Amino acid sequence: MKSLVFYGPGNVKIEDKEIPKIDENEVLVKVKAAGICGTDRHIYRGEAPARTQVILGHENAGEIIETGRQVRSLKKGDKVCIDPNIFCGQCYYCHRGEVHLCKELQAIGVTRNGGFAEYLVAPATNVYKVKENVSYKEMALVEPLACCLHGIDLAGIRPGDFVVILGAGAIGLILLQLALHSGASEVIVSEPNSKKRKLALKLGASKVFDPFNDNLEKEIKIIKREGADVVIEAVGNIHTFKQSIQLARKGGSVLLFGVPPKDKVIEINPFEIYKRELKLKGAYINPFVTDRAVRILESGMVNLKKLVTSQYTLEELPNVLDGNLDESNVKSLVIY
Ligand SMILES: [Zn+2]
Ligand SMILES: [Zn+2]
Known part of the structure; x- marks a missing residue:
């Protein structure tokens, strides 16, 4: 073979x-x-x-x-x-x-x-x-879908939540669809590539932004002054990791889903995490979610x-x- x-x-x-x-x-x-x-x-x-x-x-x-x-x-x-x-x-x-x-x-x-x-x-x-x-x-x-499902389980999106997703690669676009199925009332996607932004809109994003030309923080504040209930980083870039923390509202959750470079560090102000009671979560692979991923696939609920x-x-x-x-x-x- x-x-x-x-x-x-x-x-x-x-x-x-x-x-x-x-x-x-x-x-x-x-x-x-x-x-x-x-x-x-x-x-x-x-x-x-x-x-x-x-x-x-x-x-x-x-x-x-x-x-x-x-x-x-x-x-x-x-x-x-x-x-x-x-x-x-x-x-x-x-x-x-x-x-x-x-x-x-x-x-x-x-x-x-x-x-x-x-x-x-x-x-x-x-x-x-x-x-x-x-x-x-x-x-x-199904394997990437299962990984995203594990991430969504950890993100703890509740019906009516305002969600921001950074990155519209395959992972970002699956997470977008799962976030909507979890009850997010609005999902904003930030992505530099225009074709991917268009695809994000087709798949249910309420608005898309270009991180290189739009002021994302400002735009998010216009939509919701407090910031996002849940932010999902799906790029694996240290700048977007940093940004994801800034975009979350007080008491919000940040899911660090993208795979960052091994040797890069970002500066975090611990007082901010404390005062804003942020929940920072990692998500690693796909424990016991593949069966649900298969059901989702069979049902056609995710494109x-x-x-x-x-x-x-x-x-x-x-x-x-x-x-x-x-x-x-x-x-x-x-x-x-
Ligand atoms: Zn893979
Ligand atoms: Zn073991």
Whole structure:
């Protein structure tokens, strides 16, 4: 089978590999669509860790070809998507039900072989069956959707809340739709790219702003003098992290969702956090939310189709990872 193998920063190769064997608790999946994620680019550039000689690709959808002897819930021919994160079940965090913080966390497409290949092996516990009416393209977005769902759960949006989202990439645009479904009466999106701003409006944003040309703080104050009930940072940029704290109202929540650079710091005035009683929250991956993400996908309540702006073959992937991203690109997939 054709696979994209990671040999270290800047070094990936398309190779022909044996179709992997499964053990009794695993399934073999023929990959139909796989999302190309910011994390894959970070790995390629050496900014995020991955095992060498691993097949990358952690946002996977496909069809079951074979099931292990002990697998009861899945069968050959099932349409499935895969939660890439595998926890140990034995450490302090797993025992506390915080499996995403597991000390021995493994991930398909990062520490074990992923979906940038024609076939992949996954533990049956990580595989979710999806109804026939959903396309593989949309199914490849279940993993980012699940991460966003975890973030929204933590953000604590209440019906009637005024929400500001910084960034309208795939993540920002999913968070926008989930915020509306959580009851936000108004969601404002800040995004420098005009195509993405237009898409945000189509997907339900009540207003959009360009952070480079509009004075966002002033504009937010015009809409609501007190500031936003909930601010979600979905860029991963230190300037937007700083800004997200400024935009929240007294007693408001700030969800830091974007992945910031590892070595950058921002200045925070602790007195502000105290006096304004701000709640700053991080959100990391997707514990126990994939099933709900699948239900959301099946119901059609979140539009994922509109987010897919480019599709590639596996052979094109080394160039895609090496090239610069088009600013108006929202989500790229590998289609098999
Ligand atoms: Zn991802
Ligand atoms: Zn653990």
